[in-house]
Each structure stands twice: as structure tokens, then as C-alpha cells.
Amino acid sequence: MGFDMTKLVPSDQAFYGIIPGTGSTLVGKVTLPVTGTRDNYCTESIIFEVAPFETFYHAILGRPALAKFMAIPNHTYLLLKMPAPNGVLSIRGDIQTSHSYETENINTAEALERSNNQAMVAQAAKALTMDQLQKPSNNSAPESQLHPNSQTKAIVLSDNHPDKTALIGADLDSA
Template sequence: MGLNYMSLLTPSKAPFYGIVPGNSSTPIGSVTLPFTFGTEQNFRTEYIKFEVADFESSYHAILGRPALAKFMAVPHYVYLLLKMPGNTGVLSLRGDLLKSFEYDKEAIDHAATIRVPSSVSEILAAAKELSLNKDSMPSKKPSQSSVKPTGDVGTKTIQLQEGDDSKTAIIGAGLAHK
């Protein structure tokens, strides 16, 4: 971006999950910057808080739900279209399908090269061992509902599983928690 953001960073401890495969990553800080969509004639500017990360990615910035809500933007992912109110009308921003495909491919290639830490591998191995030894798993009995009909109201009992009278649901008005 060509911006010296290091002096603008404030501490942040909210980790990223799902961006670096098999790992969480803690950002080096956060920064609030003005962000503008549109042209000189029709634009929209809002201040958006960005978490700054120190890892390689095919993305320069990821705008999440808070940013879209601030812009009152409506995304349409199938058409790669983002619409939002501007100062003189609706802003329509269109994505490039070919570039999106290239970036997704780059992200997949990058994710394939990242090594999963051994601690995760150890957890997976232990989980596999537990699933093989089913005797060590505690059996959990389903709890019985404490919702009972109050007074003389119309209710209907529905059998949820054919042949098992213990699996029923009661439908009606006037159900109270006991």
C-alpha cells in the first residue's frame, strides 16, 4: 500500500482462525483507516478498523461483516457484485471473475505448502485412537424434557421415532417449564 502504518498500530490480541490452515495467527496490531469506494462524482468513505497480520496471503485486505454493515453494503457473491448507497446514488462495484479464480487458486496453492504443526498432528492421532477404542467413550443418555402442559389445554403427542415410545414431542399452547 505504500503506507507507513507501523506508527499507527494499536495492540491487538484477537487471533485469526481459518486463514492460515491448521494454525491460528495473532495480528501485530490494528489500525483504523479511511476507506473509500466509488468515483469522484459518487463515492462513500467510512473509517474501517483493520487487523494487521504478519503472514503471507493472496489477499491484501479482507472486509468482513462489520465493514459491510458500516457501508450498508449488499454483496451478491454469485455475480461478484457489491451495492451500497453513495452520496449521489447507488454504487455498484463489480468483481473480475478471472482474477477471483486466479486469487482463489493462489490461496489454495499457498495453503497446500503450509505445514500443519506437530501438536495438531498429535491431537488428530489421539482422536483417531479414541475413536478406535469405543469402550473408553462415556455413553450419554438423553435427558428427559421438563416441559409439561399446564392445565386443560389442547395438546398433541407426536412419536418422533417409529416403534420407540420414549421419543415423543408434545405440541400445543400453554406449555410451561417445570
């Protein structure tokens, strides 16, 4: 979208949820005229918030714009309906394109999350001493190993495999 950068009004607001896992501070706001089609001609001035990252959307309509147009979005069908001078105006999205963009967006968010987790693990590992980084030897069983309670009994899981058993509470009935 081309517009005169001198019309950009600074903004210090932040918003979240456009790209999962990240937030953004706006570059600014700009008011632009938006004109309908020949069949439903009208012009409205809309405030657009300019963000410093790329998304798959050309514009994101928030509650103020939806209220101004009295628009009703249906996210399931990618459909936006609003009253117009010559009836109801319906704007439809492309489900396949939307799905492919959403898949790419999810993959990007997951990659960012993995990267953040790896960075946190690496930072935590730097804070550990060499003794803490040593792998315990297999000769000594760790103290936290579970031991069966004396009030348990072994039951056979399958008649065909009598060696496969499970421990259950001794006071449980066979029902």
C-alpha cells in the same frame, strides 16, 4: 498500503479461515480514512486489522465494515453493492484472477496438510520399536484375514466369464 506504524494499536485477537489450515494473531489495528470516488464522494474512518502474512487480498472486509457501509456482498459474482450519495455503488472483482488465486491457495493448503501429515507419520515412526517396524512375512496369513461364512454361495457375475464369481449370502433370493 502505506500508513504510519505509530498509529498501530496492539491486538491479541486471533482469526482463522483466510488461509485454509492456518490461523493468525493480529499485529495490531489501525484506523484509516477511506474516501469514495468523485461520483460518490464521502469519507469514512475504517478500522483495519493488520495480519503478519501475505494473502492475495489487499483488504478483507469483515462484518463490522460491511455493516458500517450497509454493503451486501455476493460471493458468487464477486460483487459488492452499497448505498452511496448518488445511487448504488457496485464494486466488481475479476473472476479469472480470483479463480487463479483460489487455486493457488488450495494447492498451498494441500501442500501444508501433506507436510503436516508426513511430520506426524515420521514422529509416530520414531516412537515405534524395531519389532513393530518389521514387515510381516508372507508365509503366515494374518489372523485378521476375512474368511467366507458357511452360509454363503458363489454366483457367476457374467455368463461370458464363468470364472468371475462373487460370494453372497446363501439365504438371499434371486429376485
